Amino acid sequence: MTRTLKSIILILMVLSTIKVEAQRKITEGTISYDIVINTGKADPQIADMFDGATNVVYIKGAQSRSEMVSSLGTQSTIIDGKTGNVTVLKEYGDQKYMIPMTPANWKEANKKYEGITFRIVEEFKTIAGYNSQKAIGKMVDGTDFTVYFTRELVPENTDFQYANRGLPGLVMEYETVMGNLKVTYTVSNINFSPVQASKFDLPKSGFRIVSYNESKGTGN
Numbered sequence: 001m002t003r004t005l006k007s008i009i010l011i012l013m014v015l016s017t018i019k020v021e022a023q024r025k026i027t028e029g030t031i032s033y034d035i036v037i038n039t040g041k042a043d044p045q046i047a048d049m050f051d052g053a054t055n056v057v058y059i060k061g062a063q064s065r066s067e068m069v070s071s072l073g074t075q076s077t078i079i080d081g082k083t084g085n086v087t088v089l090k091e092y093g094d095q096k097y098m099i100p101m102t103p104a105n106w107k108e109a110n111k112k113y114e115g116i117t118f119r120i121v122e123e124f125k126t127i128a129g130y131n132s133q134k135a136i137g138k139m140v141d142g143t144d145f146t147v148y149f150t151r152e153l154v155p156e157n158t159d160f161q162y163a164n165r166g167l168p169g170l171v172m173e174y175e176t177v178m179g180n181l182k183v184t185y186t187v188s189n190i191n192f193s194p195v196q197a198s199k200f201d202l203p204k205s206g207f208r209i210v211s212y213n214e215s216k217g218t219g220n
Contacts, residue, residue: 098207
Protein backbone atom coordinates (compact mmCIF):
# COMPACT_ATOMS: atom_id res chain seq x y z
CA MET A 1 0.00 0.00 0.00
CA THR A 2 2.83 2.34 0.88
CA ARG A 3 4.66 1.52 -2.35
CA THR A 4 1.49 2.23 -4.36
CA LEU A 5 1.01 5.55 -2.63
CA LYS A 6 4.61 6.52 -3.35
CA SER A 7 4.13 5.62 -7.01
CA ILE A 8 1.00 7.79 -7.27
CA ILE A 9 2.78 10.74 -5.65
CA LEU A 10 5.73 10.33 -8.03
CA ILE A 11 3.42 10.29 -11.06
CA LEU A 12 1.59 13.41 -9.85
CA MET A 13 4.92 15.19 -9.34
CA VAL A 14 6.02 14.32 -12.87
CA LEU A 15 2.71 15.49 -14.36
CA SER A 16 2.92 18.69 -12.35
CA THR A 17 6.44 19.32 -13.67
CA ILE A 18 5.29 18.77 -17.25
CA LYS A 19 2.47 21.27 -16.80
CA VAL A 20 4.79 23.90 -15.35
CA GLU A 21 7.28 23.41 -18.19
CA ALA A 22 4.46 23.75 -20.74
CA GLN A 23 3.70 27.22 -19.43
CA ARG A 24 6.02 30.16 -19.80
CA LYS A 25 5.68 33.22 -17.65
CA ILE A 26 6.27 36.39 -19.64
CA THR A 27 8.34 38.78 -17.58
CA GLU A 28 10.04 40.46 -20.53
CA GLY A 29 9.58 40.52 -24.27
CA THR A 30 7.87 42.06 -27.28
CA ILE A 31 4.46 41.03 -28.62
CA SER A 32 3.46 42.20 -32.11
CA TYR A 33 -0.19 42.32 -33.20
CA ASP A 34 -1.47 42.85 -36.74
CA ILE A 35 -4.60 44.99 -36.98
CA VAL A 36 -7.51 44.40 -39.34
CA ILE A 37 -10.41 46.86 -39.65
CA ASN A 38 -13.77 45.44 -40.69
CA THR A 39 -15.92 48.30 -41.95
CA GLY A 40 -18.71 46.23 -43.47
CA LYS A 41 -20.58 48.60 -45.76
CA ALA A 42 -18.97 51.66 -44.23
CA ASP A 43 -16.51 53.88 -46.06
CA PRO A 44 -13.63 51.60 -47.19
CA GLN A 45 -11.26 54.58 -46.99
CA ILE A 46 -11.25 54.14 -43.22
CA ALA A 47 -9.94 50.60 -43.61
CA ASP A 48 -7.34 51.86 -46.10
CA MET A 49 -6.00 54.32 -43.51
CA PHE A 50 -5.37 51.42 -41.15
CA ASP A 51 -4.00 49.10 -43.82
CA GLY A 52 -0.79 47.58 -42.43
CA ALA A 53 -1.41 48.98 -38.93
CA THR A 54 0.28 47.21 -36.03
CA ASN A 55 0.20 47.22 -32.26
CA VAL A 56 3.46 46.32 -30.52
CA VAL A 57 3.56 45.63 -26.77
CA TYR A 58 6.84 45.87 -24.88
CA ILE A 59 6.96 44.20 -21.46
CA LYS A 60 9.61 44.49 -18.78
CA GLY A 61 8.54 43.35 -15.32
CA ALA A 62 5.70 45.56 -14.11
CA GLN A 63 6.13 48.00 -17.01
CA SER A 64 4.50 47.83 -20.41
CA ARG A 65 4.35 50.02 -23.49
CA SER A 66 1.81 49.53 -26.28
CA GLU A 67 2.47 51.29 -29.58
CA MET A 68 -0.28 51.43 -32.19
CA VAL A 69 1.22 52.52 -35.51
CA SER A 70 -0.83 53.36 -38.61
CA SER A 71 -0.64 55.73 -41.55
CA LEU A 72 -2.33 58.31 -39.30
CA GLY A 73 0.47 58.29 -36.74
CA THR A 74 1.46 56.59 -33.49
CA GLN A 75 -0.31 56.28 -30.16
CA SER A 76 1.64 54.82 -27.26
CA THR A 77 0.35 53.79 -23.84
CA ILE A 78 3.00 53.44 -21.14
CA ILE A 79 1.92 51.71 -17.93
CA ASP A 80 3.92 51.69 -14.71
CA GLY A 81 2.60 48.60 -12.95
CA LYS A 82 4.26 49.59 -9.67
CA THR A 83 2.53 52.95 -9.29
CA GLY A 84 -0.47 52.31 -11.54
CA ASN A 85 0.22 55.56 -13.40
CA VAL A 86 -0.36 55.60 -17.16
CA THR A 87 0.90 57.98 -19.85
CA VAL A 88 -0.59 58.19 -23.32
CA LEU A 89 1.51 59.71 -26.12
CA LYS A 90 -0.20 60.76 -29.35
CA GLU A 91 1.94 61.60 -32.36
CA TYR A 92 0.05 62.64 -35.48
CA GLY A 93 2.36 64.53 -37.82
CA ASP A 94 3.54 67.70 -36.10
CA GLN A 95 0.93 67.33 -33.36
CA LYS A 96 2.30 65.62 -30.27
CA TYR A 97 0.36 65.24 -27.04
CA MET A 98 1.16 63.69 -23.68
CA ILE A 99 -1.73 62.67 -21.41
CA PRO A 100 -0.70 61.70 -17.86
CA MET A 101 -3.27 59.50 -16.07
CA THR A 102 -3.64 58.42 -12.46
CA PRO A 103 -4.81 54.89 -11.61
CA ALA A 104 -8.30 56.35 -11.07
CA ASN A 105 -8.20 58.03 -14.50
CA TRP A 106 -7.12 54.79 -16.14
CA LYS A 107 -9.91 52.86 -14.46
CA GLU A 108 -12.46 55.47 -15.56
CA ALA A 109 -11.14 55.39 -19.13
CA ASN A 110 -11.69 51.62 -19.17
CA LYS A 111 -14.92 51.52 -17.17
CA LYS A 112 -16.82 49.89 -20.05
CA TYR A 113 -14.58 46.84 -19.56
CA GLU A 114 -15.41 46.42 -15.88
CA GLY A 115 -17.52 43.41 -14.98
CA ILE A 116 -16.74 41.43 -18.14
CA THR A 117 -17.47 37.70 -17.89
CA PHE A 118 -15.94 35.02 -20.10
CA ARG A 119 -17.29 31.72 -21.37
CA ILE A 120 -14.39 29.52 -22.47
CA VAL A 121 -15.35 27.08 -25.23
CA GLU A 122 -13.70 23.95 -26.63
CA GLU A 123 -12.57 25.55 -29.86
CA PHE A 124 -8.90 25.98 -30.73
CA LYS A 125 -6.60 27.34 -33.42
CA THR A 126 -2.88 27.93 -33.76
CA ILE A 127 -1.76 31.56 -33.66
CA ALA A 128 1.93 32.45 -34.05
CA GLY A 129 2.78 28.84 -33.21
CA TYR A 130 0.78 28.70 -29.96
CA ASN A 131 -2.32 26.63 -29.27
CA SER A 132 -5.04 29.21 -28.63
CA GLN A 133 -8.48 28.62 -27.12
CA LYS A 134 -11.63 30.56 -27.87
CA ALA A 135 -13.49 32.57 -25.26
CA ILE A 136 -16.67 34.63 -25.55
CA GLY A 137 -16.60 37.81 -23.53
CA LYS A 138 -19.78 39.55 -22.42
CA MET A 139 -19.76 43.18 -21.33
CA VAL A 140 -22.19 44.58 -18.79
CA ASP A 141 -24.14 46.27 -21.60
CA GLY A 142 -24.73 42.85 -23.17
CA THR A 143 -22.19 43.21 -26.00
CA ASP A 144 -20.39 39.99 -26.93
CA PHE A 145 -16.87 39.74 -28.35
CA THR A 146 -14.52 36.90 -29.29
CA VAL A 147 -11.07 36.29 -27.86
CA TYR A 148 -8.44 33.61 -28.42
CA PHE A 149 -5.87 33.10 -25.67
CA THR A 150 -3.07 30.64 -24.99
CA ARG A 151 -2.41 28.96 -21.67
CA GLU A 152 1.17 28.34 -22.81
CA LEU A 153 2.14 31.95 -22.04
CA VAL A 154 1.14 33.75 -18.84
CA PRO A 155 1.97 37.48 -18.54
CA GLU A 156 3.34 38.61 -15.19
CA ASN A 157 1.60 41.92 -15.75
CA THR A 158 -1.83 41.93 -17.44
CA ASP A 159 -2.48 45.69 -17.37
CA PHE A 160 -1.78 45.98 -21.11
CA GLN A 161 -4.68 43.60 -21.89
CA TYR A 162 -7.15 45.43 -19.64
CA ALA A 163 -10.39 44.11 -21.14
CA ASN A 164 -9.11 40.54 -21.19
CA ARG A 165 -7.08 40.48 -17.99
CA GLY A 166 -9.46 37.92 -16.46
CA LEU A 167 -8.35 35.18 -18.86
CA PRO A 168 -5.81 32.54 -17.72
CA GLY A 169 -3.17 33.29 -20.34
CA LEU A 170 -1.90 35.64 -23.03
CA VAL A 171 -4.46 37.05 -25.44
CA MET A 172 -3.46 36.05 -28.98
CA GLU A 173 -6.43 37.50 -30.89
CA TYR A 174 -9.20 39.81 -29.78
CA GLU A 175 -11.89 42.12 -31.06
CA THR A 176 -12.73 45.66 -30.10
CA VAL A 177 -15.22 48.19 -31.43
CA MET A 178 -14.44 51.76 -32.53
CA GLY A 179 -17.74 53.43 -33.38
CA ASN A 180 -19.24 51.36 -36.20
CA LEU A 181 -15.95 49.59 -36.87
CA LYS A 182 -14.87 46.19 -35.61
CA VAL A 183 -11.13 45.97 -35.08
CA THR A 184 -9.33 42.63 -34.81
CA TYR A 185 -5.86 42.32 -33.26
CA THR A 186 -3.91 39.10 -33.97
CA VAL A 187 -0.45 38.20 -32.66
CA SER A 188 2.05 37.88 -35.50
CA ASN A 189 5.23 37.44 -33.48
CA ILE A 190 6.51 37.09 -29.91
CA ASN A 191 10.13 37.90 -29.09
CA PHE A 192 11.56 37.11 -25.64
CA SER A 193 14.73 39.19 -26.07
CA PRO A 194 15.44 41.79 -23.35
CA VAL A 195 13.68 45.14 -23.71
CA GLN A 196 15.70 48.31 -23.11
CA ALA A 197 14.63 50.20 -20.00
CA SER A 198 14.70 53.44 -22.02
CA LYS A 199 11.62 52.17 -23.88
CA PHE A 200 9.57 53.25 -20.85
CA ASP A 201 11.14 56.68 -20.41
CA LEU A 202 8.79 59.61 -20.91
CA PRO A 203 9.79 62.41 -23.32
CA LYS A 204 11.04 65.52 -21.57
CA SER A 205 10.18 67.90 -24.42
CA GLY A 206 8.39 68.16 -27.75
CA PHE A 207 4.98 67.13 -26.43
CA ARG A 208 2.13 69.31 -25.30
CA ILE A 209 0.88 68.07 -21.93
CA VAL A 210 -2.89 67.63 -21.85
CA SER A 211 -4.75 66.67 -18.68
CA TYR A 212 -6.98 63.63 -18.63
CA ASN A 213 -10.10 65.81 -18.34
CA GLU A 214 -8.96 67.99 -21.24
CA SER A 215 -8.40 64.88 -23.34
CA LYS A 216 -12.08 64.02 -22.79
CA GLY A 217 -13.07 67.46 -24.06
CA THR A 218 -14.39 68.70 -20.70
CA GLY A 219 -11.93 71.56 -20.42
CA ASN A 220 -11.65 70.94 -16.68
